[in-house]
Amino acid sequence: xxxxxxxxxxxxxxxxxxxxxxxxxxxxxxxxxxxxxxxxxxxxxxxxxxxxxxxxxxxxxxxxxxxxxxxxxxxxxxxxxxxxxxxxxxxxxxxxxxxxxxxxxxxxxxxxxxxxxxxxxxxxxxxxxxxxxxxxxxxxxxxxxxxxxxxxxxxxxxxxxxxxxxxxxxxxxxxxxxx
Amino acid sequence: xxxxxxxxxxxxxxxxxxxxxxxxxxxxxxxxxxxxxxxxxxxxxxxxxxxxxxxxxxxxxxxxxxxxxx
Numbered sequence: 001x002x003x004x005x006x007x008x009x010x011x012x013x014x015x016x017x018x019x020x021x022x023x024x025x026x027x028x029x030x031x032x033x034x035x036x037x038x039x040x041x042x043x044x045x046x047x048x049x050x051x052x053x054x055x056x057x058x059x060x061x062x063x064x065x066x067x068x069x070x071x072x073x074x075x076x077x078x079x080x081x082x083x084x085x086x087x088x089x090x091x092x093x094x095x096x097x098x099x100x101x102x103x104x105x106x107x108x109x110x111x112x113x114x115x116x117x118x119x120x121x122x123x124x125x126x127x128x129x130x131x132x133x134x135x136x137x138x139x140x141x142x143x144x145x146x147x148x149x150x151x152x153x154x155x156x157x158x159x160x161x162x163x164x165x166x167x168x169x170x171x172x173x174x175x176x177x178x179x
Numbered sequence: 180x181x182x183x184x185x186x187x188x189x190x191x192x193x194x195x196x197x198x199x200x201x202x203x204x205x206x207x208x209x210x211x212x213x214x215x216x217x218x219x220x221x222x223x224x225x226x227x228x229x230x231x232x233x234x235x236x237x238x239x240x241x242x243x244x245x246x247x248x249x
Contacts, residue, residue: 029220037211109210110226111217 039112043172046093050166053085070151083158090165119171126167130160184248190219192237208232
């Protein structure tokens, strides 16, 4: 347990140091209205539409319990469909991005493309944090039992995948704040 | 190496060219209006390609639009 806490504190400290050492940009002039780019709007929509089924799936787990969802075929199908909806949103976002990237007009400019190229960097970090959360949670919950029920593998897989997909539009939005 | 900063005359040149809007400049240079806003406020350094496109919109040399200050 202490090792896990030390890793979490270390990661948090590392994040704070990186944040404090980030390049400082001159502040925007007062009253400046920064118009959203098409990529920024797409990322907001992707994050919103992807989060809704994700939240619904989380509410299902909290309401019915993981075991009941796993045992009940109908509930498991609804749960899986909700998670597939996140994948569908991600596929639509990716398809739109590919179309825009191929266009010659200014749908994506050089700054957008740079932010887009860096956006996936957030995905492995988000996946690691999710896995760490699962590890800490499951160890705490099932420490006495000495074994973890099988259906948690199903939940871990889907949650890590969903977080990874949602981290992509989030990475785009973070990119716009940093640059 | 001494710290260098790129300054630009985009806002001044826009007004000298019939009060060209940021949107119009963005469309003609092939970038977003957000990029033009950030360029004008020194928060973004463009690539050479974009710098040359912006200079071309104003019919000026890159050095007339962008200057390196050390």
